[in-house]
Amino acid sequence: xxxxxxxxxxxxxxxxxxxxxxxxxxxxxxxxxxxxxxxxxxxxxxxxxxxxxxxxxxxxxxxxxxxxxxxxxxxxxxxxxxxxxxxxxxxxxxxxxxxxxxxxxxxxxxxxxxxxxxxxxxxxxxxxxxxxxxxxxxxxxxxxxxxxxxxxxxxxxxxxxxxxxxxxxxxxxxxxxxxxxxxxxxxxxxxxxxxxxxxxxxxxxxxxxxxxxxxxxxxxxxxxxx
Amino acid sequence: xxxxxxxxxxxxxxxxxxxxxxxxxxxxxxxxxxxxxxxxxxxxxxxxxxxxxxxxxxxxxxxxxxxxxxx
Numbered sequence: 001x002x003x004x005x006x007x008x009x010x011x012x013x014x015x016x017x018x019x020x021x022x023x024x025x026x027x028x029x030x031x032x033x034x035x036x037x038x039x040x041x042x043x044x045x046x047x048x049x050x051x052x053x054x055x056x057x058x059x060x061x062x063x064x065x066x067x068x069x070x071x072x073x074x075x076x077x078x079x080x081x082x083x084x085x086x087x088x089x090x091x092x093x094x095x096x097x098x099x100x101x102x103x104x105x106x107x108x109x110x111x112x113x114x115x116x117x118x119x120x121x122x123x124x125x126x127x128x129x130x131x132x133x134x135x136x137x138x139x140x141x142x143x144x145x146x147x148x149x150x151x152x153x154x155x156x157x158x159x160x161x162x163x164x165x166x167x168x169x170x171x172x173x174x175x176x177x178x179x180x181x182x183x184x185x186x187x188x189x190x191x192x193x194x195x196x197x198x199x200x201x202x203x204x205x206x207x208x209x210x211x212x213x214x215x216x217x218x219x220x221x222x223x224x225x226x
Numbered sequence: 227x228x229x230x231x232x233x234x235x236x237x238x239x240x241x242x243x244x245x246x247x248x249x250x251x252x253x254x255x256x257x258x259x260x261x262x263x264x265x266x267x268x269x270x271x272x273x274x275x276x277x278x279x280x281x282x283x284x285x286x287x288x289x290x291x292x293x294x295x296x297x
Contacts, residue, residue, distance in 0.1 A: 220267075221267050221268065224260060224265060224266050224267040224268065225266070225267060225268040225269070225270065226253065226257045226258075226260060226261050226266050226268075226269050226270065226273050
């Protein structure tokens with residue numbers, strides 16, 4: 001099997017798995033909270049969609065009588081009791097939450113979109129590398145097409161850290177708005193290498209573009225020498 | 227470029243076609259065309275020598291320097 005194709009396939013698989021893992025993490029972020037977040041809650045024995053705002057919790061352990069739940073009128077139904085499932089192994093305290101599905105462009109949705117776009121950008125970079133290999137295989141090593149493709153790769157590589165930063169910023173903002181507790185040790189934020197490597201490779205490719213440009217000039221001069 | 231190639235003038239003087247010249251000099255038609263239209267960036271001494279031989283002329287008859295030409 002062609003090692004290049006194998007590398008591409010493995011890289012694609014790794015990226016799909018990583019994207020899924022990150023996506024699942026953002027999707028299940030409510031599991032970190034002491035109280036599960038439901039779009040649906042059991043109100044007066046009937047499951048229905050609701051908005052729950054927990055404003056005050058006196059003890060670490062959940063006791064429905066000791067928490068003050070602001071009840072909101074939803075679908076014109078006024079309710080007296082709210083039953084929530086409770087998991088004791090969730091160390092982070094939810095102080096305020098508005099249902100994600102209440103508004104489409106919520107911070108979590110933005111986070112998900114950024115993760116997906118980061119994944120798409122990385123895949124585009126891989127495809128562009130494949131395209132460059134194909135162009136080079138046609139004996140057009142010093143061609144303007146290669147330079148164009150390399151320039152697109154540089155743009156995508158530079159935009160990757162911006163996406164990482166935006167994702168981190170939005171996630172941090174969401175967590176600060178909704179959670180109380182030490183969030184720095186959760187490993188939610190991008191590592192420094194995620195910012196460094198794309199910029200480093202962009203710089204290298206930028207230098208390669210310069211070399212290619214000079215190569216094209218030399219080739220053109222050679223072609224026009226009779 | 228301020229260097230003007232007067233290959234077409236010499237060819238007309240010698241009443242030689244491009245095909246005929248390319249056969250004599252052993253240069254492809256496309257390369258001769260590049261030379262004739264002034265798109266060429268450089269010319270080898272060997273090419274110049276064979277052109278001069280084929281057209282029975284001096285290099286100065288083919289190449290000319292012009293100060294005013296700024297193409």
